[in-house]
Amino acid sequence: MMSDVLEELRGSLADGQIITDPDVVDGFRRDQTPALEPGEPLCVVVARGTADVAATLAWAQRHGVPVVPRGGGTGLAGGAASTDGCVVLSTARMSEICEIDADNEIAVAQAGVLNADLDRAAAAHGLMYAPDPSSYEISTIGGNLATNAGGLRCVKYGVTRDSVLGLEVVLAGGRILRTGRRTMKGVAGYDLTSLFVGSEGTLGVITSATLRLRPRPPAYPRTVAAAFASFAAAARAVTAIIAARVKPSLLELMDRATLRAIDDWKHTGFGDDTQALLIAQDDSDTAHAGAERMRQLCVEHGATMAEVSASEDESRQLLDLRRLSYPAIERLGLALVEDVCVPRTLLPDMVARIEQAAQRHGVFIATVAHAGDGNLHPVFVFERGLREVPGPVWSAADEVFRAALEMGGTLTGEHGVGVIKRRWLADELGPESMAVHQAIKKALDPAGILNPGKAI
Numbered sequence: 001m002m003s004d005v006l007e008e009l010r011g012s013l014a015d016g017q018i019i020t021d022p023d024v025v026d027g028f029r030r031d032q033t034p035a036l037e038p039g040e041p042l043c044v045v046v047a048r049g050t051a052d053v054a055a056t057l058a059w060a061q062r063h064g065v066p067v068v069p070r071g072g073g074t075g076l077a078g079g080a081a082s083t084d085g086c087v088v089l090s091t092a093r094m095s096e097i098c099e100i101d102a103d104n105e106i107a108v109a110q111a112g113v114l115n116a117d118l119d120r121a122a123a124a125h126g127l128m129y130a131p132d133p134s135s136y137e138i139s140t141i142g143g144n145l146a147t148n149a150g151g152l153r154c155v156k157y158g159v160t161r162d163s164v165l166g167l168e169v170v171l172a173g174g175r176i177l178r179t180g181r182r183t184m185k186g187v188a189g190y191d192l193t194s195l196f197v198g199s200e201g202t203l204g205v206i207t208s209a210t211l212r213l214r215p216r217p218p219a220y221p222r223t224v225a226a227a228f229a230s231f232a233a234a235a236r237a238v239t240a241i242i243a244a245r246v247k248p249s250l251l252e253l254m255d256r257a258t259l260r261a262i263d264d265w266k267h268t269g270f271g272d273d274t275q276a277l278l279i280a281q282d283d284s285d286t287a288h289a290g291a292e293r294m295r296q297l298c299v300e301h302g303a304t305m306a307e308v309s310a311s312e313d314e315s316r317q318l319l320d321l322r323r324l325s326y327p328a329i330e331r332l333g334l335a336l337v338e339d340v341c342v343p344r345t346l347l348p349d350m351v352a353r354i355e356q357a358a359q360r361h362g363v364f365i366a367t368v369a370h371a372g373d374g375n376l377h378p379v380f381v382f383e384r385g386l387r388e389v390p391g392p393v394w395s396a397a398d399e400v401f402r403a404a405l406e407m408g409g410t411l412t413g414e415h416g417v418g419v420i421k422r423r424w425l426a427d428e429l430g431p432e433s434m435a436v437h438q439a440i441k442k443a444l445d446p447a448g449i450l451n452p453g454k455a456i
């Protein structure tokens, strides 16, 4: 009887840690991926420490119960969506920042710490936690690690993987593994830390991490905003900025559809002649000179308007334009945020292929790009209330994914494969790599109960 099995788990956890109330459980079934019908979980376990995670995984292995690890539930690929009969294992309450070692520029944080909370704690020591997904106020360190999240500052400081030194992970069956170290360098053994980063909850449950902090930039960043009459011209300016070795700390592009969505909402005054807006920042000691150089390069590459922020407030307002993109697009309908990444010089070609796919399949797509990384988010918008992504949207997405692969790019620069991109994965990885992935999965999760049906 399943109720007896659940009683056994109750014996290992404190009161209130197992949730079976269907209304509450319902709130843990989905992440932020639209039009995805999740399964019915058996229960939710709210872990308060590593021992709870270990007890849950030992119990799950004994009874063959699938486990869906969950942080903030902000994922955009369905990675934390529940499956039938699973335990949703939430690490969101494991939210202690255990240590900030300012001299060594290291933090130790539990998996449920919110990204922005860690950055604020680091700021008190003149340091920062660099990876900054736009979901930084609502996503957790565990989720960021499991998806290898990127963010706006990645162009200068790298993705989550570049800020991790070590992990504590509970393996299937409940054994506790510690990977990596506290030192800036170290090569003893296989790089198990990297194996778990980006593994989307399929190889183990991350319970805490030793993370690298960096000196906080001395002053507020200078921001450049530049308007262009075509996306291709804006993309050429991006290539020129990178080639000039200016080292922007942020380099973002928004297309016409995105600007129109923002304009309809906030009346920003971008006319039809603005087909793309580039937002760039320099946060270095020589920020003003760097920003001015980027402004000049934009002008040289055909910008119809290019300005450098004159104050901290103005800098923030210009960046806010970028932060408004998703909420503005979401006002138009359900938004499937896709995530291809191509070599940076191919940005104009990729955008042209996205536009062709939109036209061919009659789908509305607005594109926002972490241009400095070649990472594009074509956002496919469709009717609210649908329980499945419509066929033409998938056909257009299929075309976009295949175009990215043809260009030597990838299906996902930062959001992960989750459930929604599994059918394309083999096309990117090829048979040998798929076989190695399956072998690793089998070695670490022989019963196949860790986030089944996700990522590989």
Ligand SMILES: Cc1cc2nc3c(=O)[nH]c(=O)nc-3n(C[C@H](O)[C@H](O)[C@H](O)COP(=O)(O)OP(=O)(O)OC[C@H]3O[C@@H](n4cnc5c(N)ncnc54)[C@H](O)[C@@H]3O)c2cc1C
Binding pocket: 031, 032, 068, 069, 070, 071, 072, 073, 074, 075, 076, 078, 079, 080, 091, 111, 132, 133, 134, 135, 138, 139, 140, 141, 142, 143, 144, 145, 146, 147, 148, 149, 150, 151, 152, 200, 201, 202, 204, 205, 206, 207, 326, 414, 415, 451, 454
């Ligand atoms: C408004 C918005 C903006 C976003 N912007 C960005 C962005 O700029 N860059 C970016 O990369 N992403 C972005 N995302 C996507 C999302 O926020 C990231 O993927 C984030 O890293 C997910 O963290 P989470 O805590 O919400 O994880 P969840 O959504 O709960 O889980 C994500 C995946 O990680 C696994 N997981 C969660 N916790 C653990 C754990 N402790 N151990 C093992 N596996 C675990 C889950 O099983 C799932 O597969 C955005 C999402 C939204 C809604």
